[in-house]
Amino acid sequence: xxxxxxxxxxxxxxxxxxxxxxxxxxxxxxxxxxxxxxxxxxxxxxxxxxxxxxxxxxxxxxxxxxxxxxxxxxxxxxxxxxxxxxxxxxxxxxxxxxxxxxxxxxxxxxxxxxxxxxxxxxxxxxxxxxxxxxxxxxxxxxxxxxxxxxxxxxxxxxxxxxxxxx
Numbered sequence: 001x002x003x004x005x006x007x008x009x010x011x012x013x014x015x016x017x018x019x020x021x022x023x024x025x026x027x028x029x030x031x032x033x034x035x036x037x038x039x040x041x042x043x044x045x046x047x048x049x050x051x052x053x054x055x056x057x058x059x060x061x062x063x064x065x066x067x068x069x070x071x072x073x074x075x076x077x078x079x080x081x082x083x084x085x086x087x088x089x090x091x092x093x094x095x096x097x098x099x100x101x102x103x104x105x106x107x108x109x110x111x112x113x114x115x116x117x118x119x120x121x122x123x124x125x126x127x128x129x130x131x132x133x134x135x136x137x138x139x140x141x142x143x144x145x146x147x148x149x150x151x152x153x154x155x156x157x158x159x160x161x162x163x164x165x166x
Contacts, residue, residue, distance in 0.1 A: 039102055040166050043159050046103070049095055050110065050156035053088050057117065057149035060085055064142040068135060075134035078127035078141060085124055085145070089117035092152065103162060106155050113151035120144030 060081050067077030092114035099107035120141045127137025 036166055040163050042098075042102060043163050043166070046095055046099055046106070047156040047159040047163070049091065050152045050159065053091055053095075053113075053117075054149045054152035054156065056084065056088050057120075057145045057152065060088070060120070061142045061145040061149065064138050064145065068138060071131050071134045074138040075128050075131040078124040078134060078138050081141075082121060082124045082128060085117060085121040085141070088148070089114055089121050092117055092148075103159060106158050106162070109151060109155035109158065113148045113155060116144050116148035116151060120148060 063077060063081060064074075067073050092110055096107045096111040096114055099110060123137050123141035123144060127134040127141060130137065
């Protein structure tokens, strides 16, 4: 009986490395699935933020279009929109930094959109501070806001495509 028990123990010991490899493989697969799920969640949140910032940029551009009746009105509208434009640029910068590791191409697109938003903020600041040229400054800020909105929407679409392929 002792020799039979020894053979059984040896047979079990021979199977142990196979069981360990299977367990490690299963754990690795589970970890990879969790990591993919986290990445997909982060990309989805980033796409949603981009869609919201694009909408905000479109709204800013629309308000600038409406506020072009006179230089004084353009200066007042530009002044009122500066904080919103600053927020959009800041959000886009932070989003670009957050995407660097998980979606480098999208990060570059968002950084470019952030530059456009920042340019719009500078133009708003100039328009607000120089009423005589406020119409031109507001027009330039509107163009920057429209370009930023388009860039952000394009980056959001690229993120959605990446989610689909993940």
